[in-house]
Amino acid sequence: LELANDLWQAIDRQEMRLFYQPKFRSSGSELIGFEALLRWQHPTRGLLMPDLFLPRAEKTGQIVALGNWVINEACRQLKQWHKEGNSRWTVSVNLSALQFHQRDLLNTLAQALSHHQLPSGALMLEITETIAMRDPLFSQLRIRELQQLGVKIAIDNFGIGYANLLHLKHLEASELKIDRSFINCLRADSEDATVVSAMLTLAQSLNLSMVAEGVETEEQQRLLTGLGFDALQGYLLGKPTPAEYVSEFMTIAS
Numbered sequence: 001l002e003l004a005n006d007l008w009q010a011i012d013r014q015e016m017r018l019f020y021q022p023k024f025r026s027s028g029s030e031l032i033g034f035e036a037l038l039r040w041q042h043p044t045r046g047l048l049m050p051d052l053f054l055p056r057a058e059k060t061g062q063i064v065a066l067g068n069w070v071i072n073e074a075c076r077q078l079k080q081w082h083k084e085g086n087s088r089w090t091v092s093v094n095l096s097a098l099q100f101h102q103r104d105l106l107n108t109l110a111q112a113l114s115h116h117q118l119p120s121g122a123l124m125l126e127i128t129e130t131i132a133m134r135d136p137l138f139s140q141l142r143i144r145e146l147q148q149l150g151v152k153i154a155i156d157n158f159g160i161g162y163a164n165l166l167h168l169k170h171l172e173a174s175e176l177k178i179d180r181s182f183i184n185c186l187r188a189d190s191e192d193a194t195v196v197s198a199m200l201t202l203a204q205s206l207n208l209s210m211v212a213e214g215v216e217t218e219e220q221q222r223l224l225t226g227l228g229f230d231a232l233q234g235y236l237l238g239k240p241t242p243a244e245y246v247s248e249f250m251t252i253a254s
């Protein structure tokens with residue numbers, strides 16, 4: 001409750017931070033972009049993870065202001081990287097249910113992109129499978145609007161919710177991020193490889209780019225690359241870090 005009160009001032013007091021987790025193309029390991037992950041540098045409690053304050057922010061509606069800040073800050077940082085010569089990098093931003101349904105979302109995005117003079121295709125929005133499937137028709141229309149604006153859509157945490165495959169087809173997203181619970185236990189001799197491989201076939205038939213998150217071991221990296229994943233993310237390749245440290249990932253990539 002205390003946190004909820006502090007949250008109203010947190011943006012003004014510049015206590016919010018974005019950490020960036022790198023995403024690599026699986027063949028050749030080229031660094032292709034980052035997922036932005038919110039942190040709260042609280043004055044007395046230290047660095048707070050989103051699970052501690054986002055659920056409440058969603059209930060109070062504070063998530064909208066917070067989410068708008070995230071979109072603008074991610075665009076500012078991405079423009080900075082583009083100016084530094086990394087003009088092919090993309091940034092993915094997680095959207096909450098409320099944000100996804102919010103009327104103003106398209107304006108907010110269009111303004112942030114034009115203010116920072118970014119090509120809209122450099123920004124990707126992640127919505128969870130659960131959010132996307134709650135009201136499939138709305139999601140389909142909303143995703144179409146977003147695609148028309150030029151931003152890309154990823155279906156996040158795929159495989160743990162109620163994915164209706166027909167709806168998935170109609171959503172016309174760009175990317176499918178397989179939930180890390182499928183990746184975590186992945187080993188060459190495990191059945192999970194069969195499940196993941198089936199998801200891959202599905203994604204390919206729907207023209208979706210396939211991303212594995214939660215890659216923690218070299219064995220997983222080898223397996224996923226062999227299976228034909230397009231991109232990989234996980235602690236093995238890079239943990240979420242402040243923007244000033246992302247150059248460290250570039251040496252891994254080359």
Ligand code: G
Pocket residue numbers: 036037038049050051054067070094095096240
């Ligand atoms: O960063 P971490 O792995 O602790 O993230 C925990 C959860 O918080 C994840 O589900 C992630 O998608 C979510 N999350 C992180 N940053 C944001 C954000 O800016 N907006 C929303 N809506 N969710 C976020």
Ligand code: G
Pocket residue numbers: 021037094156157180213214215216233234235236240
């Ligand atoms: O729900 P979403 O997929 O957006 O959540 C991303 C969260 O997953 C972030 O909080 C991030 O810190 C976490 N994460 C990223 N890579 C790994 C990993 O390799 N292992 C684990 N356990 N968590 C990860």
Ligand code: MN
Pocket residue numbers: 035094126156
């Ligand atoms: Mn995500």
Ligand code: NA
Pocket residue numbers: 156157158177179180213
């Ligand atoms: Na995810």
